[in-house]
Amino acid sequence: MEQSAAIIGGGVIGGGWAARFLLNGWNVRVFDPDPEAERKISEVLANARRSLPGLGNVALPAEGSLTFHDTIAEAVDGAAWIQESVPERLDLKQKVYAELQAHCAPDAVIGSSTSGFKPSQLQDGRENPGQIVVAHPFNPVYLLPLVELVTTAANPAGVIDRAKEIITAIGMYPLHLKKEIDAHVADRFLEAVWREALWLVKDGIATTEEIDNAIRYGFGIRWAQMGLFETYRVAGGEAGMKHFMAQFGPCLSWPWTKLMDVPEFTDELVDLIAGQSDEQSGQYSIRELERHRDDNLVGMMRALGANDWGAGALQNTHDRGRESEAGLVRAIDDIEDLSQPVLTQSRVVPLDWTDYNGHMTESRYLDAFAQSTDRLMMIIGCDAEYIANGGSYFTAETHIRHIDEVHAGDPIQVRTRVIMGAGKKMHLWHEMYSGERLLATGEHMLLHVDLATRRSAPPAPHIEANLVTLAEAHAALPAPEGLGRAIGAPR
Ligand SMILES: NC(=O)C1=CN([C@@H]2O[C@H](COP(=O)(O)OP(=O)(O)OC[C@H]3O[C@@H](n4cnc5c(N)ncnc54)[C@H](O)[C@@H]3O)[C@@H](O)[C@H]2O)C=CC1
Numbered sequence: 024m025e026q027s028a029a030i031i032g033g034g035v036i037g038g039g040w041a042a043r044f045l046l047n048g049w050n051v052r053v054f055d056p057d058p059e060a061e062r063k064i065s066e067v068l069a070n071a072r073r074s075l076p077g078l079g080n081v082a083l084p085a086e087g088s089l090t091f092h093d094t095i096a097e098a099v100d101g102a103a104w105i106q107e108s109v110p111e112r113l114d115l116k117q118k119v120y121a122e123l124q125a126h127c128a129p130d131a132v133i134g135s136s137t138s139g140f141k142p143s144q145l146q147d148g149r150e151n152p153g154q155i156v157v158a159h160p161f162n163p164v165y166l167l168p169l170v171e172l173v174t175t176a177a178n179p180a181g182v183i184d185r186a187k188e189i190i191t192a193i194g195m196y197p198l199h200l201k202k203e204i205d206a207h208v209a210d211r212f213l214e215a216v217w218r219e220a221l222w223l224v225k226d227g228i229a230t231t232e233e234i235d236n237a238i239r240y241g242f243g244i245r246w247a248q249m250g251l252f253e254t255y256r257v258a259g260g261e262a263g264m265k266h267f268m269a270q271f272g273p274c275l276s277w278p279w280t281k282l283m284d285v286p287e288f289t290d291e292l293v294d295l296i297a298g299q300s301d302e303q304s305g306q307y308s309i310r311e312l313e314r315h316r317d318d319n320l321v322g323m324m325r326a327l328g329a330n331d332w333g334a335g336a337l338q339n340t341h342d343r344g345r346e347s348e349a350g351l352v353r354a355i356d357d358i359e360d361l362s363q364p365v366l367t368q369s370r371v372v373p374l375d376w377t378d379y380n381g382h383m384t385e386s387r388y389l390d391a392f393a394q395s396t397d398r399l400m401m402i403i404g405c406d407a408e409y410i411a412n413g414g415s416y417f418t419a420e421t422h423i424r425h426i427d428e429v430h431a432g433d434p435i436q437v438r439t440r441v442i443m444g445a446g447k448k449m450h451l452w453h454e455m456y457s458g459e460r461l462l463a464t465g466e467h468m469l470l471h472v473d474l475a476t477r478r479s480a481p482p483a484p485h486i487e488a489n490l491v492t493l494a495e496a497h498a499a500l501p502a503p504e505g506l507g508r509a510i511g512a513p514r
């Protein structure tokens with residue numbers, strides 16, 4: 024069913040929310056009095072379109088529609104989710120809530136992007152306080168999954184459940200905080216770190232660039248994959264957290280930091296920091312910096328996905344939930360038409376799959392075909408459980424033909440035929456398409472192995488039976504052009 028989200032305030036964060044909903048198939052209705060809002064959102068959207076669709080390994084749904092409206096009343100019409108992202112001023116937010124509630128559906132969820140206000144401050148004086156929650160995201164909203172969902176006793180369980188369901192459906196992670204507090208959880212850290220950094224610059228200890236290097240060459244990468252406590256548990260050595268606390272606990276009272284002491288924001292300090300920041304990154308426009316940031320985030324999250332860890336594991340779960348809508352199956356019984364090649368991949372080319380030639384790089388064709396082989400193995404029953412019990416397939420030979428180029432952000436699909444499946448042998452033929460365009464073919468010979476002896480061995484009977492079923496069904500199709508071809512001179 025088509026769903027609509029209203030975006031109230033379409034700046035940095037509202038634009039990110041608009042992209043997140045839109046690219047996950049929602050219709051998006053924007054209200055923002057700024058005459059430049061449409062241009063700004065279209066620029067954020069362009070960055071989101073080049074990065075988000077390729078983040079996961081399964082294609083997103085078709086984009087929803089994006090419309091701009093002159094009044095709040097029009098924007099919230101029919102909206103199931105309303106996301107308020109107006110500037111961080113309580114009086115303004117409260118005025119906006121009064122107008123929202125005069126026009127929106129009583130069962131719509133209203134989420135606030137507020138970085139610091141408590142939900143009770145937003146609910147105060149409202150007729151229907153139960154529909155208002157804090158849904159605090161992180162920039163860029165279209166890539167980072169965290170949403171701090173802060174609720175109060177005024178929020179019925181049904182509203183909280185719906186909020187969690189919708190946030191999850193658009194590929195995000197609702198961290199539900201049941202106790203409200205100024206600045207929630209994550210912004211408390213960010214502010215503490217920022218305060219320390221301002222002191223270090225003001226006191227002439229380090230420049231903005233040196234501070235950024237201290238973060239990005241070290242603990243910043245660590246935090247991205249294990250957070251704070253798991254990282255320190257490991258840092259405690261074999262004795263874990265207890266040893267870590269015994270060793271470093273006393274430093275807290277020496278103290279190493281100036282946590283609560285805020286440097287005064289004099290013109291001199293602002294000029295010092297802004298000047299160093301210009302020197303550090305002034306050669307890039309903000310949009311260029313956003314694209315570098317997005318490329319890096321996609322690469323890091325995809326690396327985490329390969330390890331099924333942290334934000335990457337979350338993305339993998341989201342991908343699994345999208346498989347059937349994308350037409351992918353996990354078992355032979357779920358294939359609708361056995362006579363046709365099996366859809367083994369439906370995705371978008373990710374940013375980190377491209378090279379200096381500006382197109383998908385050669386090694387990624389093998390990567391894509393290998394993922395299709397993995398799915399075909401799962402479909403015939405060679406799944407994680409079977410492999411854990413000691414049986415699997417090894418690839419003995421591969422021949423890839425590159426027929427047409429494809430770029431980051433383009434959709435690709437792989438269709439797979441079983442050419443032969445008998446005894447230990449599995450002979451596969453993959454065809455990769457973008458729409459109707461044939462991009463590449465992959466011919467692969469695999470051997471079933473016993474993982475204990477590392478030698479070829481017959482597969483379990485049900486696997487062989489499934490392979491034979493597919494091979495017989497696919498044998499009725501015309502032989503693929505290029506099957507069995509050796510490397511030849513280009514025509
Ligand atoms: N910028 C950031 O890093 C983050 C900001 N937030 C929160 O998101 C909210 C918005 O912040 P930004 O997007 O950074 O600000 P922004 O200044 O980029 O955007 C605010 C937008 O609201 C519009 N606006 C002003 N009055 C309005 C009204 N009455 N109705 C509708 N729209 C109106 C403005 O025209 C502007 O486009 C704030 O509550 C902020 O704390 C949350 C997470 C991160």
Ligand SMILES: C[N+](C)(C)CC(=O)CC(=O)[O-]
Pocket residue numbers: 137138160161162210213
């Ligand atoms: C600086 N900030 C308080 C607006 C930051 C946030 O709220 C979250 C983020 O994206 O860093």
